[in-house]
Amino acid sequence: MSDPVPLRWTEWRPLEPGLCVTPASLAEIVDGGQSFRWWPRAEGSWIGQWSEHVIELRSHPGTTLEWRCPADQDDLIRDALPRYLGLDQRHVAAMRALPWRSDPHLRRAMDAFPGLRLLRQPFGETLLTFLCSATKQIVQIKQMVTLLAQRLGRPVSTCHSISDTLPGGLGWRLPTWEELANVSEVRLRDCLLGFRARYIRETAVFLASHPDWLEETRRLPYVDAKARLCELPGVGEKVADCVLLFGGGKDEAFPVDVWILKAMARRYGLEKWSPQHVAHFGRVHFGAYAGLAQQFLFAFERAAARAR
DNA sequence: TGACAGGGGGTGT
DNA sequence: ACACCCCCTGTC
Numbered sequence: 001m002s003d004p005v006p007l008r009w010t011e012w013r014p015l016e017p018g019l020c021v022t023p024a025s026l027a028e029i030v031d032g033g034q035s036f037r038w039w040p041r042a043e044g045s046w047i048g049q050w051s052e053h054v055i056e057l058r059s060h061p062g063t064t065l066e067w068r069c070p071a072d073q074d075d076l077i078r079d080a081l082p083r084y085l086g087l088d089q090r091h092v093a094a095m096r097a098l099p100w101r102s103d104p105h106l107r108r109a110m111d112a113f114p115g116l117r118l119l120r121q122p123f124g125e126t127l128l129t130f131l132c133s134a135t136k137q138i139v140q141i142k143q144m145v146t147l148l149a150q151r152l153g154r155p156v157s158t159c160h161s162i163s164d165t166l167p168g169g170l171g172w173r174l175p176t177w178e179e180l181a182n183v184s185e186v187r188l189r190d191c192l193l194g195f196r197a198r199y200i201r202e203t204a205v206f207l208a209s210h211p212d213w214l215e216e217t218r219r220l221p222y223v224d225a226k227a228r229l230c231e232l233p234g235v236g237e238k239v240a241d242c243v244l245l246f247g248g249g250k251d252e253a254f255p256v257d258v259w260i261l262k263a264m265a266r267r268y269g270l271e272k273w274s275p276q277h278v279a280h281f282g283r284v285h286f287g288a289y290a291g292l293a294q295q296f297l298f299a300f301e302r303a304a305a306r307a308r
Numbered sequence: 309t310g311a312c313a314g315g316g317g318g319t320g321t
Numbered sequence: 322a323c324a325c326c327c328c329c330t331g332t333c
Binding site (some may be wrong): 033042133134135136137138140141195196199233234235236237238239242254257258259298 | 320
């Protein structure tokens with residue numbers, strides 16, 4: 001038996017293009033309800049994963065974010081990271097286009113979370129994690145996602161020597177939909193999924209018999225893609241909007257959960273409006289980048305609730 | 309330290 | 322409007 005090869009991490013280096021965020025904004029980006037595979041390490045530092053990419057981020061006040069990753073993944077992640085973090089002109093255009101000049105509450109929320117942005121996650125993984133999300137809080141969703149990766153996913157080859165030392169099942173990939181099609185509902189329930197296990201099982205079986213369905217859906221315009229996603233068991237309007245916004249690059253999606261429903265009632269006078277009507281209002285009022293506005297409002301409202 | 313009640317970022321009927 | 326499922330949190 002040979003000794004396990006110790007995993008080498010790269011040096012810390014600044015992100016390119018740069019990204020200045022407060023610790024609160026960074027926490028909100030990686031652990032504010034878009035993704036469920038990031039864990040806090042030291043002060044202001046987070047370790048997380050998407051697909052097989054494992055990475056650590058840290059922020060120093062006033063400077064750009066720094067990152068490092070397993071040395072074997074360096075080239076892979078260097079290419080993929082800017083897209084994952086949305087370090088591109090689209091985000092710049094979105095910040096310009098949002099109606100903060102005429103909307104004081106939006107402006108206040110944007111000022112409170114400098115650098116907050118949308119993640120661009122893999123479509124299939126986003127669908128899986130948001131199928132877990134119904135009536136669950138972030139902590140619980142993270143728990144389910146951890147178990148899914150640890151028990152049903154494949155180990156990431158570059159991390160096999162240290163997977164035990166990583167938090168939250170990092171070092172394991174989430175199971176693919178293809179792999180999930182062969183997992184029984186009982187085994188899914190063991191991952192704390194509850195009634196969501198049946199949804200995930202049925203979705204997996206459907207996707208297994210329609211191999212191109214997901215990718216075709218991703219390429220559709222927003223309205224058509226949303227209608228298709230809503231055909232899946234366990235996917236309603238809210239989950240569909242989250243999948244399209246956080247994993248499908250559809251900037252106009254405006255997910256309305258109970259937080260946003262309350263926030264819009266309170267801040268925009270939409271008392272007694274249905275989620276559907278609030279979603280429509282959001283897309284009309286905030287425009288082509290409504291989803292980014294939603295993210296700021298969401299972050300602001302959670303912070304306000306914590307302060308109470 | 310442990311038991312208990314309340315509530316939860318939604319969907320489907 | 323209610324069931325689905327059960328884990329987390331706060332409280333005593």
